[in-house]
Amino acid sequence: MTSDSTNDLECERLTKRFGAFTAVDDVSFEIPSGSFFSILGPSGCGKTTLMRMIAGFEEPAAGDIRIRGRSVIGTPANKRNVKMVFQHLALFPMMNVGENIAYGLRCAGVGRAEVERRVGAVLERIGLPGVETKQINQLSGGQKQRIAIARCMVLEPDVLLLDEPLGALDLKLRERMKIELKLLQHQFDTTFVYITHDQSEALVMSDRVAVMNGGRFEQIGTPQELYHAPATGFVAGFVGDSNRWRGRVRGGGELLEVETGDGVRLRCRPGAGALAEGAAVEVFVRPEALSLQPAGAPEAEGPANSPANRLEGRVDSLLFNGAASRVLVRGAGDQLVEVGHVPGPGVPELRPGDAVVLGFAPAEATCFAAASA
Numbered sequence: 001m002t003s004d005s006t007n008d009l010e011c012e013r014l015t016k017r018f019g020a021f022t023a024v025d026d027v028s029f030e031i032p033s034g035s036f037f038s039i040l041g042p043s044g045c046g047k048t049t050l051m052r053m054i055a056g057f058e059e060p061a062a063g064d065i066r067i068r069g070r071s072v073i074g075t076p077a078n079k080r081n082v083k084m085v086f087q088h089l090a091l092f093p094m095m096n097v098g099e100n101i102a103y104g105l106r107c108a109g110v111g112r113a114e115v116e117r118r119v120g121a122v123l124e125r126i127g128l129p130g131v132e133t134k135q136i137n138q139l140s141g142g143q144k145q146r147i148a149i150a151r152c153m154v155l156e157p158d159v160l161l162l163d164e165p166l167g168a169l170d171l172k173l174r175e176r177m178k179i180e181l182k183l184l185q186h187q188f189d190t191t192f193v194y195i196t197h198d199q200s201e202a203l204v205m206s207d208r209v210a211v212m213n214g215g216r217f218e219q220i221g222t223p224q225e226l227y228h229a230p231a232t233g234f235v236a237g238f239v240g241d242s243n244r245w246r247g248r249v250r251g252g253g254e255l256l257e258v259e260t261g262d263g264v265r266l267r268c269r270p271g272a273g274a275l276a277e278g279a280a281v282e283v284f285v286r287p288e289a290l291s292l293q294p295a296g297a298p299e300a301e302g303p304a305n306s307p308a309n310r311l312e313g314r315v316d317s318l319l320f321n322g323a324a325s326r327v328l329v330r331g332a333g334d335q336l337v338e339v340g341h342v343p344g345p346g347v348p349e350l351r352p353g354d355a356v357v358l359g360f361a362p363a364e365a366t367c368f369a370a371a372s373a
């Protein structure tokens with residue numbers, strides 16, 4: 001089956017079962033040419049299985065996969081113009097850099113002079129010109145990553161699949177490689193499909209992200225859409241940091257009133273679908289959406305008809321992390337609430353044990369049906 005499209009990859013109602021277990025369940029998506037697309041989800045949600053079907057290492061039980069508009073169901077992996085970078089990179093340690101990159105071209109019968117030209121050109125593009133004769137063990141972790149990508153890109157794939165390639169790197173290098181990968185993707189202008197369980201990797205690098213859970217896609221969107229307008233409670237909890245209160249709906253309207261198990265009343269906006277009186281729900285609020293004042297300080301005025309939610313608590317601990325600093329406040333029912341709070345001039349100084357009042361606008365509190373009542 002073929003389709004006219006400018007999409008590099010389309011998956012339609014893709015399903016994979018292992019015996020009675022459904023690892024990938026009716027998943028559909030399309031990826032426009034030249035984009036960075038991530039599949040984000042917890043361990044075991046089916047990311048690798050989905051990737052293996054696209055690469056041709058697993059056959060789906062149902063559904064279609066189209067690369068540049070042509071169905072590849074039944075096409076063996078080596079006949080699909082798709083390449084894959086693995087977490088362990090799979091570079092050949094006995095070959096030097098040039099031989100590693102040339103390997104696929106040689107297997108494809110490309111002539112010696114053309115191989116040399118293309119290897120030189122791809123090393124130039126990844127910012128490592130002239131390293132052909134270096135041994136793999138002479139490279140840094142970041143250089144090995146780039147060589148693994150170059151080895152795939154020299155073959156000019158329609159789509160490059162990356163299976164948690166940064167997972168084995170230390171934190172600092174991982175942070176740097178996130179940015180480098182994004183730049184490399186721009187440079188090659190090739191579609192990258194990146195799978196990860198690390199939401200910060202997905203948010204930083206991707207044009208669009210699919211959040212996967214239990215074999216299904218919960219939401220596909222830009223990083224901003226996932227962060228600011230999550231479609232489900234799972235996405236609200238998995239993407240970015242959130243505080244979460246469990247409770248029951250006690251009043252309806254444009255804004256819902258929710259009573260938590262500790263008797264705190266919160267006004268919030270419904271995230272998706274109607275929620276009936278009495279329904280078990282979860283309310284999500286980002287740490288940076290909470291204001292914090294020492295108890296007894298004059299209250300800030302909120303917009304008319306929409307009084308801010310107000311919670312009392314005591315400072316538990318202060319976590320300094322530059323612009324991402326947090327205060328942990330112990331509120332009703334002993335729940336720890338994470339508040340974005342950057343110490344500095346003009347900001348009240350806080351100590352553990354201080355009584356504080358937290359506030360947040362109802363628009364900043366999103367409410368979803370509880371995953372389990």
Ligand code: ATP
Nearest residue numbers: 018021023041042043044045046047048049050197
């Ligand atoms: P991780 O991030 O831990 O790699 P994942 O999201 O990539 O996880 P998959 O490796 O796709 O998850 O696995 C999804 C589910 O399918 C898991 O429950 C796994 O145990 C199961 N599974 C994967 N491969 C097989 C197989 N060959 N036979 C049986 N079950 C399998």
